[in-house]
Amino acid sequence: MPEKMIPGKHLWFFDYFPGGDVGLFMRISNMVHSQQTRYQRIDIFDNPTLGRVFALDGITMTTDADEFMYHEMLAHVPMFSHPNPVSVLIVGGGDGGTLREVLRHPGVKRAVLCEIDEQVVEAARQYLKTSESFDDKRAEFAYENGADYVKRFKNEFDVIIIDSTDPTAGEGGHLFTQEFYKSCFDALREDGILTVQAENALYDFGWTKITHRRISSVFPIVKAYQGFVPTYPSGYWLYIFASKNIDPVENFRYDDAKNMSQKLKYYNEELHKACFVLPNFIKNELKGKM
Amino acid sequence: MPEKMIPGKHLWFFDYFPGGDVGLFMRISNMVHSQQTRYQRIDIFDNPTLGRVFALDGITMTTDADEFMYHEMLAHVPMFSHPNPVSVLIVGGGDGGTLREVLRHPGVKRAVLCEIDEQVVEAARQYLKTSESFDDKRAEFAYENGADYVKRFKNEFDVIIIDSTDPTAGEGGHLFTQEFYKSCFDALREDGILTVQAENALYDFGWTKITHRRISSVFPIVKAYQGFVPTYPSGYWLYIFASKNIDPVENFRYDDAKNMSQKLKYYNEELHKACFVLPNFIKNELKGKM
Amino acid sequence: MPEKMIPGKHLWFFDYFPGGDVGLFMRISNMVHSQQTRYQRIDIFDNPTLGRVFALDGITMTTDADEFMYHEMLAHVPMFSHPNPVSVLIVGGGDGGTLREVLRHPGVKRAVLCEIDEQVVEAARQYLKTSESFDDKRAEFAYENGADYVKRFKNEFDVIIIDSTDPTAGEGGHLFTQEFYKSCFDALREDGILTVQAENALYDFGWTKITHRRISSVFPIVKAYQGFVPTYPSGYWLYIFASKNIDPVENFRYDDAKNMSQKLKYYNEELHKACFVLPNFIKNELKGKM
Amino acid sequence: MPEKMIPGKHLWFFDYFPGGDVGLFMRISNMVHSQQTRYQRIDIFDNPTLGRVFALDGITMTTDADEFMYHEMLAHVPMFSHPNPVSVLIVGGGDGGTLREVLRHPGVKRAVLCEIDEQVVEAARQYLKTSESFDDKRAEFAYENGADYVKRFKNEFDVIIIDSTDPTAGEGGHLFTQEFYKSCFDALREDGILTVQAENALYDFGWTKITHRRISSVFPIVKAYQGFVPTYPSGYWLYIFASKNIDPVENFRYDDAKNMSQKLKYYNEELHKACFVLPNFIKNELKGKM
Incomplete structure (x- = not known):
């Protein structure tokens, strides 16, 4: 035919x-x-x-095929590293996938989704399965530039997750500045953790390195970790974990992670540790920037 | 960038x-x-x-850029060849472009658009400029297989225009059969003219030749003519003119054509003659099939 | 599979x-x-x-599928319009197709192919069937910018054919200037004819109009004609015929054209006339520029 | 522009x-x-x-950008798991990348590249940097179907690496049969290890599972591991490690791996362990097949 x-x-x-x-x-x-x-x-x-x-x-x-790979790794690594996350901020992430993962944690009392474009949230609500948690009572929506929003808070959140578009696309650029990371530090509580999606090591490695350097100038503990996301450029995604005092490999809640991972499709308690082991060319490049 | x-x-x-x-x-x-x-x-x-x-x-x-090239040539060559077309049938053509050209002729009292897919007419009405004549009182719509529709009429139409999709697409195939052309012959009045879009000489020449042969087995006068339609395969389109007794070059209404061509973007009274002059490779192939 | x-x-x-x-x-x-x-x-x-x-x-x-359509129309319209072309210049046309058509005319004693890029001629010789006339003794090659080459001649050629790439591509731009057309006029003999490929009426119509206007400022007789070239943008190609005194429709050698057209695949003596009949939107645009 | x-x-x-x-x-x-x-x-x-x-x-x-990611993971995981690999067989891998990695190991005395298509090796030699080890004296070439080649050996190789094309492409299919894996088992010495590239978990997961099941029916120890290869489908590649008695995580030569990894761009001694930690959806699917 x-x-x-x-x-x-x-x-x-x-x-x-x-x-x-x-x-x-x-x-x-x-x-x-x-x-x-x-x-x-x-x-x-x-x-x-x-x-x-x-x-x-x-x-x-x-x-549909791979959003869970991205959202589980972006959300659960910081969530299980924190001893007791109650208040969470997601910047970007208008599709709802990260929110869904965050709200799996029963201790969470409040999860703010700060998405600049309300139309994205509306489209997600209508057309995407990732929006399934939009009606959860703990979810709160702020339609605003994330950089402006974060600036207004001090000592407010346990975990902040930056689920942004690329730095080169649309309004994503201001979510990659040192100033923004400083605002995040200030908005975090004592055990606070920041996690950001940090592009990839083939097509956007320059951005990964810049992001890593900028966050390292603000947070005392900064570690990159990896995950696979087949439909993102290169299929291999990097995330940056940053905290005031928590080490994600030493301190994470292993048993809680193991328990929840029964219901997850990607993340598990062993991957939580293994994902911080990086190939030489990435490890060496990021080391030089620390 | x-x-x-x-x-x-x-x-x-x-x-x-x-x-x-x-x-x-x-x-x-x-x-x-x-x-x-x-x-x-x-x-x-x-x-x-x-x-x-x-x-x-x-x-x-x-x-938008080239629909007029196709519709003007498909409609005006038969319309100006006929001495006085009053009743016209368009088979296919749900976008409305051919109907628009047919209704430019003030002598037309009735123009039936027989389109199998009512959804095409609805979409055209909502989104396409070619539908501008849908509300003309002389326009009549039949949502039916053209082959079935034509069979019900004898000595009814002055001009029948087949504005079909490709023979290989959707329901277009039955509009390329000898039986269908015979039904058209019977549905035409004494001076009746049939015109069909007949594909192109590079990618679908087999269909052009089959169509030409089948129509030639039914109508005494059959002539192919050409026009340019940049967004159709090859950009060079063939049409077949068939009639019971009218020769399109000898008998056409030159003055009426010249008069209306002031308002047209493609067709004119000189092109009416010139379009029947074909390149050797087409002329020779079609000659062999007569 | x-x-x-x-x-x-x-x-x-x-x-x-x-x-x-x-x-x-x-x-x-x-x-x-x-x-x-x-x-x-x-x-x-x-x-x-x-x-x-x-x-x-x-x-x-x-x-392979359509080069003859282009080359026959570019070459034979001027060649049969001229009473006795003996000396012919082709500018561009390194593939050899236009040369092949020119050399079909037994009266031609010398046909110069002036192609700026010798590598094109070499590649054609090795890989393209259009190069079949490269070894004809009447063929002469000049690897030079056509604008510079033409400038050196006065009263030298009967027919000049501009078989150039697009004005926007590579070195083609200087073959679309008024100065170049003036050089062509001077290099032509008394009954001299210039023919140029003149782009198309959908994607490059601006260039067609500029070319037509510039040639019209140099030659007394200028007429556009059309042909079908499926693999060029729009599939509908325009050519400009310009001469010192010959009208291509009134004066062409009908019998010679008819005789040769037995061996051609596109051009014939009827098309020679019909190709000058243009659709309204082209005719009107070019008229305004004369 | x-x-x-x-x-x-x-x-x-x-x-x-x-x-x-x-x-x-x-x-x-x-x-x-x-x-x-x-x-x-x-x-x-x-x-x-x-x-x-x-x-x-x-x-x-x-x-060039990512071949090292694939070749280092395919070669060094088995090579450092084996206590002392001396004789190695690579099936497929005509580009030479796996051979290059194998020959980095100074203990290797003989590395056979069994590639069905000699033209691939010739093209690699001429155009690809991965062929740099083709002239190493320890390298030996067999231009033959790998399944036929392996059948002729008993107790011959320490490590066999299957660096094949996809099972659906060309002649690759017979390298995915149970019979072939049995031949590999027999051709391996006592501590022998087989490693195969095993497609990916998004577009070819069916093949991964079939391969895993078939190898598991032949070898007592079978473990899947992962790596990042951006230009392969999904970017996330799976490999299967199989051995007669060696566990790749418990028994591998950590110090030797650490030492060589100074010169490598991807593989390192920590990744050797971490690469066996798989996401739930892969782990669970493969578990079911064991």
Whole structure:
């Protein structure tokens, strides 16, 4: 059968990685939603292999197939490293996946999602499964620039998670500044932990290193860890863990982690330690920046 | 500026030509409408160069930039060849472009648009400029298989225009059969004229030749003519003119054509004659089939 | 069978039309030759539908499937309009297709191919069938900027054919200046004729109009004509005929054209006239520029 | 500047992942080598971000940017788990990268590269840096089907490494059978270790599971481990370690690994342990198959 006869082979999404010379292509079997907001372009579509795909400004944010890999690693590493996280701030993350993971922790009393673009939250609510926790009573929404929001708090949160878009996309840039990390430090309580998504070591390693250096100038304990996210550039994602006094490998709540990991698809108590073991080329580059 | 920062470079439409090894790609700057109907997939989007694009099953049907080239040639060649067309049938053509051209002729009292897929007409009404004549009182709509519809009429129409999708797409196949052409002959009045879109001489020439042969077995006068339609495969389109007794070059209403062509963008009275002059490789192939 | 198992589905050529939002894609089933010369990038590959494809700087120059359409119309319209062309200059056209058509005329004693990039001629000789006339004794090669070359001649050629790349590509720009057309006028003999490829009416119409206006300021008789070239942008190509005193429709050698057209695949004596009949939107735009 | 003016934006490589609906695209800035051998199609080209890329049948095998990630993990995990590897067999791996890593071990006296396609080795020698160890005197080449080759040996090798193409590509299928793994067992000496590349957990997880099950039916100790290979489907690669009696985490030569890892870019003694810690969804799926 000639290809022209196959309905649905004609719409494709191209996620160009930095530089524009490599990227991921995905067939759009069903175009679900396409919208230009004040801040960015939202596209939501279905792909036969990946399920529902959510993109901002042409950059893949989540897919049904692998969003759990990203969200579990971003949320549970800091959450289980903290002795008792009660108050949590998520900056970005309008799709809701990180919020969902944070709210799995029964001790959490308040989880603020500070997302600059209300339209993203609305689109997620309507079209994405990651939004399942939006109606949880502990969830609170702030539609505001995260850098401005954080500045208003002192000694308020146990854990802050930066679930931002790329520094080069839309309004993401101000979430990668030293000033912002300082505000986060101040907004954290005594045992406070900050975790940020920190790009990847192939296409955006410059940003990883800058981020690592800037956070290291603010927090006493800073460690990078890794996870796999197949639909992000390179498939191999880096995160930075920063804290006032907690070491994520020595101090984490092993038994609680082991217990919850029964219900998780990616994170487990052994991975919590193993994810801090990095390949030489990453370890050496980041060491030089510390 | 890296390409990943350019919003809107990430959605593309690929119109594969028969064989699947060549085709036209178009950037989707705005996804307007995407729908799977009972019969086919409708996609409507905007492209910076071509304007609004309308596709069925991944095959480009109309674009703002060149739809007039196709519709004017499909409609006015038969309409000005006929001495006085009053009753016209358009089979297919749910976008409305052919209807619009037919209704420019003040002598027309009734123009039936027989389109199998009502959803196409609805989408056109909502999103496409070609639908501008849908509310003309002389327009009549039949949502039915064209082959079935035509069979019910004898000696009814002055001009029948087949504005179908490709023979290989959706429900278009039955509009390319000898039986169908025989039904058209019977449904035409004494001076009746049939015109059909007949594909192209590079990617679908087999269909052009089959169509030409089948029509030639039913009508005494059959002539192919050409026109340019940049967004159709090869950009060079063939049409077949068939009639009971009228020769389109000898007998056409030159003065009326000249008069109306003041308002048209493609068709004119000189082109009416010139379009029947074909390149050797087409002329020779079609001659062999007569 | 999954697509990844189909050898040869993985290399594709994208010919972006001006603006970069529309273009033609072709599968590369066999990569024949790829080279960066001093002037431009040469790519030669095979496509299952189009045969061998030759591109400069990512712009399709010839394919086996349709090169004859372009070359026959570019060469035979001026050659049969001239009463007795003996000395012919081709500027550009390093693939050899135009030369081949010119040399079909037995009266031609000398045909100069002035191509700036010797590597193009070498690649054509090795890989392209269009080069079949390179060893004809009447052929002469000058590897030089066409604008400089023409300047050195007065009253030398009967026909000059500009078979250039696009004005925006490589070194093609200087072949679209008024000064160059003046040099061509001076280099032509009394009945001299100039023909230039003049882009298309959808993606490059600005260039067509500029070219038409500039030539019109130099030559007394200027007429645009059309042809079908499926693998060029829009598939609908425009050419400009200019002469010192010959009208291409009134004065052409009909019988000679008819005789030779037996051996040609596109051009014939009827098309010679019909190709000067243009759609309204082109006719009107060019009229305004005369 | 319009894109059509950018030389080199027109050739692209599309690596379709299984299913054909997702994949990686790479711009070809320079086409180096393209060849159809008796067994497969070889393509070698340059990409601005990834450097030189080597593909078989449209599937990426190596790129300058990340080949070390794959080869170091495939080779050093078994090599440092074995107490004293002297004789090593590599099946596949015609690019030479695995051979290079194996030969870093000074105790190795003989390393056989059994590659079915001699043309791959020849192309690697000419165009790929991974071939740097081809002239090492300890290297031996066998151009033969790996399944046939292994069958001829009993108690011969300390380590066998299967560096094959995908099971669905070319001749790779017979390297994924239970019979083949049995032959490997027999060809291994007492402390023998087998390592195989085992696809990925997103696009080819079915193959990973089949491979794991088949090897588990032959070897007493079988453990999967992970690594990051950005240009392979999903970026997250799985390997299977199998041995007659050695546990790769308990028994490996930590000090030797630590010493060599000074010179390596990916592998290190900590990763040797951490790479066996897998995400839940992989761990659970493979557990079920044991």
